[in-house]
Amino acid sequence: MSSNIPWWSSETFWKKTAIWVTGFMFLVLIALTVDTLPQISVGSERVPAYSVINKHISYEFNDERNFQVPVIGGDDPLFGKMLSEEEAEALVTHGKKITQGRNCMGCHTLLGNGSYFAPDLTKAWLDPAWSSEGEREQMMIDFLMHPQDNARSFGSGRTMPDLNISEEEARAVIAFLKWMSSIDTNGFPYSFTVIDKEG
Amino acid sequence: MSLAHLNGGQQLAVKYYIVAVVLFVAQILFGLLSGIQYLEPDFLQGLLNFNITRTVHINAMIVWMLYGFIGSVYWLLEEESETEIVGLKLGNLGFWVLTSAVTVVVLVFLFIQTGPGDDFTRWFINEGREYIEAPRWADIGIVICMLIFFYNVAATFSKGKWSGIAGVLTLDLVALAGIYLAGMFYTTNISVDQYWWWWVIHLWVEATWEVLVGCLMAWGLMKTLGVSRKIVTTWLYIEVALMFGSGILGIGHHYFWIGTPEYWFSIGGLFSALEPVPLVAMVVHAVYDSGVRHSKGNNNPALAWLIAHAFGNFFGAGVWGFMHTLPQINLFTHGTQWSASHGHLAFFGAYATIIIAMFYIAAQYVRGQSSFGPATLGSGWKWKWALGLLNLGVVGMTVALLISGYEQSFIERAVGGSTWMGYFAAQIHPWFIQGMEWRMVFGLVTTAGIVLLVWDLLTIGKSRVVEQSRVTQTVS
Amino acid sequence: MIEPVELKDFFIVFFSGAMIIMSGALYALLFAWSRLQSKPWMMATAYGSYGILFISVLTLGSAAHLNGFWWWLVIAMLVGYLLAPHGIWKLCVGTHTADENAYPPVSAEETDNSETSLKSNSQKEAI
Numbered sequence: 039m040s041s042n043i044p045w046w047s048s049e050t051f052w053k054k055t056a057i058w059v060t061g062f063m064f065l066v067l068i069a070l071t072v073d074t075l076p077q078i079s080v081g082s083e084r085v086p087a088y089s090v091i092n093k094h095i096s097y098e099f100n101d102e103r104n105f106q107v108p109v110i111g112g113d114d115p116l117f118g119k120m121l122s123e124e125e126a127e128a129l130v131t132h133g134k135k136i137t138q139g140r141n142c143m144g145c146h147t148l149l150g151n152g153s154y155f156a157p158d159l160t161k162a163w164l165d166p167a168w169s170s171e172g173e174r175e176q177m178m179i180d181f182l183m184h185p186q187d188n189a190r191s192f193g194s195g196r197t198m199p200d201l202n203i204s205e206e207e208a209r210a211v212i213a214f215l216k217w218m219s220s221i222d223t224n225g226f227p228y229s230f231t232v233i234d235k236e237g
Numbered sequence: 238m239s240l241a242h243l244n245g246g247q248q249l250a251v252k253y254y255i256v257a258v259v260l261f262v263a264q265i266l267f268g269l270l271s272g273i274q275y276l277e278p279d280f281l282q283g284l285l286n287f288n289i290t291r292t293v294h295i296n297a298m299i300v301w302m303l304y305g306f307i308g309s310v311y312w313l314l315e316e317e318s319e320t321e322i323v324g325l326k327l328g329n330l331g332f333w334v335l336t337s338a339v340t341v342v343v344l345v346f347l348f349i350q351t352g353p354g355d356d357f358t359r360w361f362i363n364e365g366r367e368y369i370e371a372p373r374w375a376d377i378g379i380v381i382c383m384l385i386f387f388y389n390v391a392a393t394f395s396k397g398k399w400s401g402i403a404g405v406l407t408l409d410l411v412a413l414a415g416i417y418l419a420g421m422f423y424t425t426n427i428s429v430d431q432y433w434w435w436w437v438i439h440l441w442v443e444a445t446w447e448v449l450v451g452c453l454m455a456w457g458l459m460k461t462l463g464v465s466r467k468i469v470t471t472w473l474y475i476e477v478a479l480m481f482g483s484g485i486l487g488i489g490h491h492y493f494w495i496g497t498p499e500y501w502f503s504i505g506g507l508f509s510a511l512e513p514v515p516l517v518a519m520v521v522h523a524v525y526d527s528g529v530r531h532s533k534g535n536n537n538p539a540l541a542w543l544i545a546h547a548f549g550n551f552f553g554a555g556v557w558g559f560m561h562t563l564p565q566i567n568l569f570t571h572g573t574q575w576s577a578s579h580g581h582l583a584f585f586g587a588y589a590t591i592i593i594a595m596f597y598i599a600a601q602y603v604r605g606q607s608s609f610g611p612a613t614l615g616s617g618w619k620w621k622w623a624l625g626l627l628n629l630g631v632v633g634m635t636v637a638l639l640i641s642g643y644e645q646s647f648i649e650r651a652v653g654g655s656t657w658m659g660y661f662a663a664q665i666h667p668w669f670i671q672g673m674e675w676r677m678v679f680g681l682v683t684t685a686g687i688v689l690l691v692w693d694l695l696t697i698g699k700s701r702v703v704e705q706s707r708v709t710q711t712v713s
Numbered sequence: 714m715i716e717p718v719e720l721k722d723f724f725i726v727f728f729s730g731a732m733i734i735m736s737g738a739l740y741a742l743l744f745a746w747s748r749l750q751s752k753p754w755m756m757a758t759a760y761g762s763y764g765i766l767f768i769s770v771l772t773l774g775s776a777a778h779l780n781g782f783w784w785w786l787v788i789a790m791l792v793g794y795l796l797a798p799h800g801i802w803k804l805c806v807g808t809h810t811a812d813e814n815a816y817p818p819v820s821a822e823e824t825d826n827s828e829t830s831l832k833s834n835s836q837k838e839a840i
């Protein structure tokens with residue numbers, strides 16, 4: 039009876055195949071995860087240490103890799119204050135938690151993931167919308183604290199709601215954004231225009 | 238509605254289905270609100286900001302689909318295992334705990350909305366990560382309810398009979414629940430955060446959910462078309478092999494731009510390009526089946542929705558997915574209305590459809606009808622119009638979003654240099670605004686469809702029962 | 714290493730991408746249909762669909778700069794899609810013949826049973 043079932047279309051053959059394929063693919067994914075995680079740990083080449091917020095960050099075209107990559111420059115402390123590694127980590131962590139608590143991802147994308155109602159925040163720190171590097175920090179604080187009064191929505195009428203962000207919270211969020219802009223995202227976003235050094 | 242003639246698992250299933258429908262309606266309502274806010278930014282601003290309406294929209298979707306899946310498994314559990322469900326009381330308890338938890342989460346989303354940047358917010362208000370915004374306490378509650386569900390399924394099959402479908406289903410549920418754990422931790426490192434976040438999202442919708450609906454489809458083909466068990470089981474294994482073979486490493490298409498190394502370009506591009514293959518195989522097999530044995534289905538609405546599922550899955554996941562999956566183009570479409578276009582067609586086409594088919598299969602039994610054909614349903618205009626309007630509505634929205642997304646990838650990404658100004662240049666472009674307007678038009682079509690669907694589910698096959706009982710009464 | 718698509722080629726990439734999957738499915742469908750209904754002329758349309766697929770893959774390959782490593786993806790799609798319908802068809806036949814020899818009438822009986830039990834249920838309730 040079952041002798042005329044070709045082996046390659048029998049139930050048992052496909053049962054075994056399903057198990058082996060699934061197991062194999064899962065193991066490969068685990069192996070790749072083990073390889074990837076150290077490469078994206080904080081302090082690695084691709085994801086810099088939190089103290090990178092003490093440095094100047096830019097985003098420049100790299101001929102070898104054929105896209106823009108973050109370039110970490112000399113000292114340029116955030117809000118003029120050099121932080122230790124621990125202080126920087128605490129500040130960035132507070133900032134990240136605020137972005138989750140206020141559900142920023144409900145309107146914005148971060149690293150391109152989230153919602154499409156408002157601009158991507160991956161390189162928000164480097165955005166020319168903040169006039170120039172000199173004015174940037176204060177403009178960002180003002181915007182986050184009073185987004186309605188400082189709306190810059192280029193004729194779309196879409197404004198960011200007031201999320202009751204205090205000055206201290208705004209500083210933490212900005213620290214998080216500055217740190218995020220230093221992550222090597224393989225050239226995303228593409229052909230990004232970086233903020234001017236001077237106004 | 239008397240459910241006494243249903244078996245225990247089926248009675249439990251009906252409860253899950255009812256909540257699923259309620260949440261489906263909520264999903265659509267909040268989708269409408271989000272859509273309106275694109276056109277009228279001041280609408281509800283300060284009261285229900287876009288991030289709130291959208292969060293409720295997509296969370297209601299995830300939760301109603303999970304309810305639909307749990308209900309469907311409970312529905313077929315006793316028949317498939319050929320024994321009574323092991324923990325009916327426990328199952329009921331799980332249902333009420335889960336439903337209360339969902340209610341509290343939604344109320345907190347709507348009335349507390351957000352919180353300060355501390356651990357309390359993440360534990361009790363909002364986690365702020367797309368699709369899994371539910372606070373941590375609810376995550377834990379969900380896991381406990383899933384464990385109860387899993388115990389019921391595994392223990393019932395063990396007591397009764399294991400089949401191929403039962404085996405795949407049970408292992409798939411382990412994977413589905415296990416993967417959820419990958420989203421239940423906090424890290425400041427946003428690259429690592431999103432790495433694991435995609436395990437939940439991608440490995441759910443492109444691996445474990447696909448296999449789960451594969452089990453439902455196998456069971457449904459056996460029941461509605463009378464395909465033999467051996468065939469559906471073999472094909473279920475084939476599907477698992479192809480689906481997991483491509484989908485697990487296909488996760489790489491989300492690892493292009495989040496900080497992860499460049500080798501993910503090749504892995505993600507190659508394996509996600511393979512993901513449409515099982516979908517093609519399934520369509521062909523379905524045609525083969527219906528050609529070999531002339532279908533004599535006895536539930537027309539369910540059959541129609543199963544066909545919608547086959548096509549929806551193929552187009553939404555296969556065609557729309559492939560169009561933007563290669564890194565060379567995803568660089569421009571990543572995080573634009575393109576993703577929204579694909580997300581709508583894929584979630585509706587692959588999952589909403591098959592759960593609706595399961596609703597109709599249940600409705601037939603609940604109303605005690607031997608068939609859901611012209612003899613019992615008359616013209617059936619309600620289910621036909623619901624089917625037509627819902628599919629037309631979602632396809633229309635998908636196309637509208639596609640046009641906006643195309644324009645956005647052009648103006649914002651390629652020309653505008655992806656800056657804040659580039660973003661808004663794309664948002665005020667006429668193509669974009671017209672896309673958003675048409676999305677609303679087709680959103681209303683979708684809404685009309687769901688109104689009819691709910692009305693139909695509440696009434697389908699009822700009047701005939703009344704007539705029948707009158708007849709029997711007079712006779713006796 | 715990837716070379717991003719150029720602005721002017723966006724549409725071509727989306728369109729050829731969609732065409733690949735759709736003509737791939739159409740080819741598989743017509744292939745199965747032709748065999749199922751023993752209509753050899755339909756096989757010509759099946760291979761016609763494959764022809765469309767072939768062109769679409771090459772178009773996508775040039776517009777999305779699928780060179781170097783990525784050329785393997787082009788090859789894989791050309792060969793894979795050509796052979797897949799044969800494999801799927803073989804599997805359909807294989808799984809079904811196996812079944813029909815083993816126990817052909819199963820399904821009809823099963824459905825009938827469930828229908829009668831349902832009827833008796835509804836009657837019970839009504840009375």
Ligand code: HEM
Pocket residue numbers: 152153154155264265266268269270271272275291294295298576577578580581584585589631676677679680681683684
């Ligand atoms: C009246 C009908 C609907 C309207 C007006 C609507 C509107 C919306 C809006 C405005 C968004 C936010 C997109 C953004 O961030 O810019 C959204 C997201 C989403 N909706 Fe809907 N929606 C509707 C129905 C549906 C249906 C039926 C489904 C699936 C079954 C669905 C699934 C989704 C998904 C998955 C997302 C997230 C997409 C992503 O992040 O890429 N929606 N919807």
Ligand code: HEM
Pocket residue numbers: 150151152367442443490491509510512513550553554555557558559561562563567570571572573576577579580581583584587588
């Ligand atoms: C039924 C199955 C599927 C569902 C429900 C689904 C749903 C989704 C959703 C909702 C998103 C947006 C995620 C977000 O909010 O950021 C997404 C993204 C994506 N999907 Fe799918 N998908 C499915 C299958 C597929 C398949 C088979 C492919 C490839 C062939 C694919 C390719 C992609 C890609 C490349 C993205 C990333 C978009 C971006 O970069 O923004 N999907 N999917």
Ligand SMILES: [Fe+2]
Pocket residue numbers: 439443487488490491
């Ligand atoms: Fe995916």
